Amino acid sequence: MKRPIELLAPGGDIDAIKAAIAAGADAIYCGLDKFNARDRATNIDFQELHGIVHLAHQHNCQVFLTLNIIILENEIPALVRLLNKLVNTKIDAVIVQDLGVFYLLSKYFRSLKVHASTQVNTHNTGQIEFLNRLNADRFNLSRELNIHEIKELATFGHSRNISTEVFVHGSYCLSFSGLCYISSVLAGRSGNRGRCSQPCRDRYERTSQGKEYPLNLKDNSAYFDVKELSDAGVDSLKIEGRIKKFDYVFTVVNCWKKQLQGFSEQGQLSTDNSDLSKVFNRDFSNGFLKGDINKEMFIDNPRDHSIKQLSEVDNYATIEAMDKNRIRFYEEKADTSARAKDEISRLSTAKPPLTLTMSGELGAPLSVTVSTPDTSFTVTSDMSLARAGKKSAANHLSRSAFFEKFKAVNDTEYVLKDIDVGLLQPGLFISYKELTSIKKRVLFILHGSKEIIAPIEVPAVKKQPALNVPPTLSVLVSSKEDVTLCNKTSATLFFLLPSSLKHDRSELIDLFQSNRALVPWFPSVLIGEDFTAAVEFLETVQPKRIVTNNTGIAYEAFNRGIPWIAGPYLNSVNSFSLLCLKEKFNCQGAFISNELSKKQIRSITRPENFDLYYSIYHPISLITSRQCLHHQVIGCEKSSMDETCMRTCNKSSTVTHASHAPLCINKAKGHYPCIYNGTNYLNTDIVTDLPNMFSHVTIDLREIRTDTTVEVSKPEVITLFQSLLTGTPDSEEQLTQAIHPTTHGQYQKGI
Structure with a gap:
């Protein structure tokens, strides 16, 4: 008997959710009609959620709700209202990306289990420590990791009581998750x-x-790698596909369920994935998992590859034979779709009906019997029923009054269908307080023997006095030759460290020890030995300050008392994400995301004693x-x-x-x-648009080839930007003449 592994399936709409349940999924992840990372999926509304949870739990299937996008400041009140409702549902976890949402959950809504989305881009042990401090129960690992890297992180996660989830089937992303801005820039769709x-x-x-x-890229499939994933200690295998239809979900989940059952019960794996090839795919690869990142992972056609796979496998002798088999292929697809449709037709996400039966007589307690298709129980009052007088509000015990008093039942997995008062002696009275107590006990039982949590009012982040001084300038470089700029300017010099830090560690340590004014800038991705080398760099250099785009390094800096700044690729877009960084990790300041518009930036509140940074010039x-x-x-x-x-x-x-x-x-x-x-990003407008918001602005002078031309030397560029910040006349015009062409479309459009 092998260790059981959870099979986690996508649910983009009601039919797909039913299909996943019918096919044997152990858990489903689905999103509401807002705050989730599959905007193109049909998704579900809140009124449907209770019925979905009830159906899933009847079939021993958990429900994880996706809240896995970055949240704008003006959306925080709506998010808090939603969280206040979610705490009184039976969902099994929420999936989160935004640091502000992590903060709200860890401080105000601790009854909800929290899973870190793949958008968090978890790939090193420091990031697991970071998530552990935010009370995450599970993390989804970066899709780019190989099996050895997965095993190391799964083992480490278990030592912190955090489970591990890995995508094993469906679309690959070309970019590390959370670090992809191509759709945002090209199409205005983040x-x-x-x-x-x-x-x-x-x-x-x-x-x-x-x-x-x-x-x-081809699609991801680790169908033949279940043993390796099990040996690595992975807890959950996740199938991608919340924009896929029910027949796709049913087929893929059914195949994977059989594979896992065969492995668990007999220790055997099927070598036939032909059924997976019959639904939409772009051909399959397990290149990342195997650590073989090769050119065969690409395919020069993004459309459905299934019929072409059939042709390649069967190698027809004649055109007639190929046509005949293609007809059979489409007939099989139709049969599979019909079977899936039949299976889901037997499942209902409608909320089960609930009936209340009121009974009692003078001098006896009031009894309320609750009946549902699943269960029946009775709650009795602590006080006895009394005869109603003129001032005792006898209508408390009328049928209409009972309906009004118990309407909160409709906020559970059940819908209040009827109230029977035929067994209740007429003309009796019980206090409003006692009736409220009975209602609370009924809701407690219906809620899984958990108290109903009253709505929480989350206080707004306290506004700070406006800054009345111009922002200071910092400059990002990555060439050792540019370190001499330290001697040519008063601007702070940030130096981008490489992602393959283990190879250059000693040389870079010498560079920073010889140039103490140089501020290390850590990249977004640091995997395995490169992360270890980055931690050793921190230990040895003990810099006075760092900038990091990697939460693993953020945790290590916090743990060592090294002041740190959150880089622009940590996607900070709301006041609570900043508060999270400051209160949970003693962060000194943060870059505001360049995806935001002027209006979206203006609404953000800076925490007390916290610096705000903004990159006004950089390659995008x-x-x-x-x-x-x-x-x-x-x-x-x-x-x-x-x-x-x-x-x-x-x-x-x-x-x-x-x-x-x-x-x-x-x-x-x-x-x-x-x-x-x-073309590069240049935003001179923000200096005058938001004059008292940012304490620091940054320009990126790394030598990355784009179509933007810089007509002057780097020291001259720095001088021009310093002139802009101090309000020197014509400095903006001089900058646009010296650096061209440029864009600041994201600042105008936002997200």
């Missing part, structure tokens, strides 16, 4: 808001490698990937990514979207492959 338009699946101008879909990062982005564009003599690629590759190329300007692909030494927007 992936961090659940609105990804999937431009990585789009057609591009044909590349020199003959590819028209050079950013399109669209995608950060563990996969080689040159394979399909300009080609490479290597078929797979390896450690040498990370350390030594230094290539640039461009790829042109069918309806947009060229995008710049950059692979710098020591860093993960990235795609940047063709």
Whole structure:
């Protein structure tokens, strides 16, 4: 008997949820019509949630509700109202991305179990410590990790009583989750808001490698890797697909359930995944899981691959044979769909009816019998029934009064269908207080023997006095040659450390020990030995301050008392995310996300003794990937990514979207492959639009090739920006003449 592993299925709409239950899912993740990362899914409304939970629990299936987007400031009141309702449901957990939501849950709504979304991008032990401090019960690991990295993190998670979840089937993302801004920039649809338009699946101008879909990955499938995942200690296997229809969900969940049962009961795995190939897919790969990040993970067609797979497998002798088998294939698909439809037709998410029977006579207690299709129980009053007098409000015991008093039953998994007062002697009275006590006991039992939690009013973040001084300037560089700028400017110099830090650790330690004014800037992704090297760097250098885009390093800095600033890729977009960073991790300040508009930024409240940062000039990062982005564009003599690629590759190329300007692909030494927007971000407006909000602004002078041209030297660029901040006349015009073309579309559109 193998260790049981949870099978976690997607539920984009009611039919898909039923299909997952019918096929044997152990848990379902689904979203309401707001605050979730599948805006294109049909989703469900709150009124349907109780019935879904009731149906799922009848079939030993848990329900996880997705609240996995970043939350804007003006949405906080609506979110709090929703959380006040969710605490009185029987959902099994909420799935979260936004640090402000983590904060609210950990401080005010502790009865809700919290799972960290894949959007949190968990890939090192420090991040698990960070999530543990936020009371997370589970984390979903980055899809890019290999089985050895997964095992290390699952083991560490178990030592902190946090379970591990891994995506094992469905769409791959080209970018590390939470670090993808391509849809936000190109289409105004933020992936961090659940609105990804999937431009990585789009057609591009044909590349020199003959590819028209050079950013399109095959689908993820670890169907044959269950033993390795079990041995690694993974607790939950997650299927992607909340925009997929019920027949897809039924087929995929059914296949995976049989695979897990065979492994659990007989220790055997099926070698036949043909049923998975009969529903929508882009062909399959387990490249990330195996640690073989190769060019075969790409496919030059984003559409359904199932019929082509059939043709390739069967290798027909004649056209007639192929046509005959294709007809049979479509008939089988229709049969599967019909079977799934039949299965879900037997399931109902309607709330079960509940009847109350009131009984009692003068001098005896009032008895309230609650009857549902599942159960029956009786609650009796502590006081005896008395004869109603003129002043005793006899209508308390009328049928209509009972309906009014017990209408809160409709906020449970049941709907109040009828109240029978035939066994209640007429003309009797019981106090309003006693009737309220009975109602509370009824709701307590219906709520799973848990008290109903009264609504919580979350206090707003206290406004701080406006800053009456211009923001100071900081500069981001990544070249050792640029360290000399420390001697040429009064601006603070941030230095971006590489993601493959283990190879350059000693040299970088020497660099920072020799230049104590240099502030280390940690990248978003630090996996395995690179994270260990980053922690050793912190220990050895003991910098006076750091900037980090990685919550693992944030935790390690907090744990060591090193002042730290939250970088722009931690996606801070509301006051409570800032409060979370300050109160939970002693953060000194944070960059506000560049996805926000002027109006969205203005509504954010700065916590007390907390600095706000903003990047006003930088190349716009669209995608950060563990996969080689040159394979399909300009080609490479290597078929797979390896450690040498990370350390030594230094290539640039461009790829042109069918309806947009060229995008710049950059692979710098020591860093993960990235795609940047063709033109850089320059936002001089924010200096005058929000003059008292930011204590610091940053410019990024790394040498990343885009179509933006800088006509002056770096010291001159710094001087121009310092002039802008001090209000020197014509400085803005001089900047736009020196740096062009640029854009600040995100600041105008927001998310």
